[in-house]
Amino acid sequence: MPPSTPLVTFVVIPVISVFNLGKRYGRTVAVDDVSLEVFEGEIFGLIGPNGAGKTTTMECVEGNRVPDKGTISVLGLDPRRDANTLRQRIGVQHQEAHLQKRIKVWEAVDLWRSLYTRVVDSDTLLARLGLESKRDSWFMNLSGGQKQRLFIALALIHEPEVVFLDELTTGLDPQARRAIWGLVTGIRDRGTTVFLTTHLMEEAERLCDRVAIIEHGRLIEVGTPDDLVQKHCPERTVVFTSDDSNVGGRMQALGPVERADGGEVGAVAEGGAATYTIRGAGDDFVTDVINIIAREGIRVRGFRTEIPTLEDVFLKLTGHGIRD
Amino acid sequence: MQPRFLQGFWKLTWLETKIFTREPMGFVATLVMPLVVFIALGRAFGVAKPVAAPQVDIPFNVAILAAVLIALSAVQSLVAIISIYREGGILKRLRATPLSPVTIMGAQVVVKLAFTVISLSLLMLAGRRLFPGIRQVNVFSFTAAVLLSTFSILSLGFVIASLVPTARFAQPVGAAVLYPMLALSGLFYPVDRFPRALRAFAYLFPTTHAVSLLNGVWDGSGWGAHWVNVAALLVLFAGYTALSTRVFRWE
Numbered sequence: 229m230p231p232s233t234p235l236v237t238f239v240v241i242p243v244i245s246v247f248n249l250g251k252r253y254g255r256t257v258a259v260d261d262v263s264l265e266v267f268e269g270e271i272f273g274l275i276g277p278n279g280a281g282k283t284t285t286m287e288c289v290e291g292n293r294v295p296d297k298g299t300i301s302v303l304g305l306d307p308r309r310d311a312n313t314l315r316q317r318i319g320v321q322h323q324e325a326h327l328q329k330r331i332k333v334w335e336a337v338d339l340w341r342s343l344y345t346r347v348v349d350s351d352t353l354l355a356r357l358g359l360e361s362k363r364d365s366w367f368m369n370l371s372g373g374q375k376q377r378l379f380i381a382l383a384l385i386h387e388p389e390v391v392f393l394d395e396l397t398t399g400l401d402p403q404a405r406r407a408i409w410g411l412v413t414g415i416r417d418r419g420t421t422v423f424l425t426t427h428l429m430e431e432a433e434r435l436c437d438r439v440a441i442i443e444h445g446r447l448i449e450v451g452t453p454d455d456l457v458q459k460h461c462p463e464r465t466v467v468f469t470s471d472d473s474n475v476g477g478r479m480q481a482l483g484p485v486e487r488a489d490g491g492e493v494g495a496v497a498e499g500g501a502a503t504y505t506i507r508g509a510g511d512d513f514v515t516d517v518i519n520i521i522a523r524e525g526i527r528v529r530g531f532r533t534e535i536p537t538l539e540d541v542f543l544k545l546t547g548h549g550i551r552d
Numbered sequence: 553m554q555p556r557f558l559q560g561f562w563k564l565t566w567l568e569t570k571i572f573t574r575e576p577m578g579f580v581a582t583l584v585m586p587l588v589v590f591i592a593l594g595r596a597f598g599v600a601k602p603v604a605a606p607q608v609d610i611p612f613n614v615a616i617l618a619a620v621l622i623a624l625s626a627v628q629s630l631v632a633i634i635s636i637y638r639e640g641g642i643l644k645r646l647r648a649t650p651l652s653p654v655t656i657m658g659a660q661v662v663v664k665l666a667f668t669v670i671s672l673s674l675l676m677l678a679g680r681r682l683f684p685g686i687r688q689v690n691v692f693s694f695t696a697a698v699l700l701s702t703f704s705i706l707s708l709g710f711v712i713a714s715l716v717p718t719a720r721f722a723q724p725v726g727a728a729v730l731y732p733m734l735a736l737s738g739l740f741y742p743v744d745r746f747p748r749a750l751r752a753f754a755y756l757f758p759t760t761h762a763v764s765l766l767n768g769v770w771d772g773s774g775w776g777a778h779w780v781n782v783a784a785l786l787v788l789f790a791g792y793t794a795l796s797t798r799v800f801r802w803e
Contacts (some may be wrong), residue, residue, distance in 0.1 A: 326642055
């Protein structure tokens with residue numbers, strides 16, 4: 229035993245580590261300078277608008293694209309040098325991918341199974357993804373959601389330690405999207421690390437344990453969705469409807485109150501009820517509003533809170549919406 | 553331990569064969585088109601008779617034209633498949649598996665060669681039944697010559713497939729390269745009567761050597777007399793393959 233080896237180490241080794249990654253296509257810089265770490269058993273999301281460099285970053289990490297600069301390590305391996313070893317241990321799903329139009333579902337699964345040393349049972353896998361009744365269907369006759377579920381099946385066929393999912397739900401209807409979200413959290417719950425990209429903030433918020441926001445090939449922020457919202461968008465908004473008098477005056481201690489119909493906040497609305505908006509910041513704000521309403525005995529007909537989302541974080545950090 | 557390129561090779565080849573037969577248009581074009589040309593032109597002009605018979609009334613060897621068309625339609629089909637696979641991200645997805653690039657492309661080549669043999673067999677059957685006076689050539693020798701020619705022209709197909717921008721252009725770009733090649737192949741007009749520059753140009757294409765070799769097998773002079781063409785087909789194969797590995801685009 230080497231003398232310098234400590235008896236116990238508490239180092240968490242990332243499953244994926246990327247350092248100073250850069251990639252350009254001709255004169256276009258796709259990825260400028262990206263460094264990130266993904267840890268075992270988490271769903272990590274790279275989020276940003278189209279063309280931000282998400283796919284390029286992911287493909288470099290998978291070993292399917294050669295970076296211009298930077299170092300990448302996946303499961304302790306170099307994605308280019310150790311490509312053959314790594315392919316047995318990672319699963320990938322590409323953005324807007326297709327298979328042969330007339331390949332049958334079972335044929336694709338059968339081919340993929342023959343390529344890996346350790347594989348799962350195909351019937352079990354198809355059942356888990358809800359494709360058992362589609363075994364004999366041609367790829368071209370599957371719905372968008374079914375195609376994506378097949379691609380997930382192909383990515384999971386060899387029980388990979390890390391799965392890469394690129395824009396998994398783009399183009400799917402909300403129902404199919406929700407079904408896919410359930411599958412992805414299921415993958416994580418079985419202990420597999422998931423690295424995904426998405427331009428849908430709702431998807432990132434629902435699925436990801438941690439997200440990295442990328443724009444123009446650079447990471448601008450990394451953290452859990454909650455922490456990012458907390459840090460960048462602490463504003464809270466309460467909207468409620470009441471037909472009481474002098475609502476504005478009684479709530480004023482908390483901050484300015486606005487009335488939706490533009491009427492005087494202290495007066496009783498002519499039609500009976502009016503809708504009021506009150507803004508503040510911090511975790512306690514909503515509780516404070518509720519406390520005052522209770523203390524003052526204000527009669528409330530409707531009540532909702534508006535809590536900022538990742539979408540608002542993105543807007544704040546970049547100055548524009550993700551779809552602009 | 554099997555070599556890496558064999559991993560999944562036969563499974564993928566068999567799968568691609570099945571997929572090809574499920575596509576009615578491509579299937580019919582590959583098997584039926586050369587046959588129709590052969591029968592129609594054979595009826596119109598007659599098929600090359602035994603060497604002893606006068607040949608002045610025959611503008612060109614219809615049987616060899618049909619054989620070359622088989623090879624060209626295999627190449628057209630290959631170019632179309634590769635461009636569709638590339639555009640749909642199928643090549644990219646296959647490449648992200650442990651399949652080696654050689655396996656992915658090799659499976660396509662084997663499927664094309666297999667259908668070349670089937671198509672050629674249909675042609676020979678039709679020739680025997682419909683044109684009783686047709687010259688009896690050595691079936692194996694002729695098949696081998698067609699296969700070697702197809703193999704060599706397919707390597708050019710990979711270069712064409714690299715140039716095709718999208719699947720929509722596969723047909724016109726393929727035709728724009730392959731049909732002038734056919735015109736210069738010496739089938740319709742002897743290559744040695746071309747102007748010098750054009751002759752040198754014609755020899756850059758595998759079709760020219762293919763026609764020469766097939767003519768040799770047809771008239772009985774055999775492979776030995778055409779070793780230059782055989783060597784040229786192999787050299788062109790190596791050259792085009794080397795070129796396509798440099799310019800080929802997977803996505």
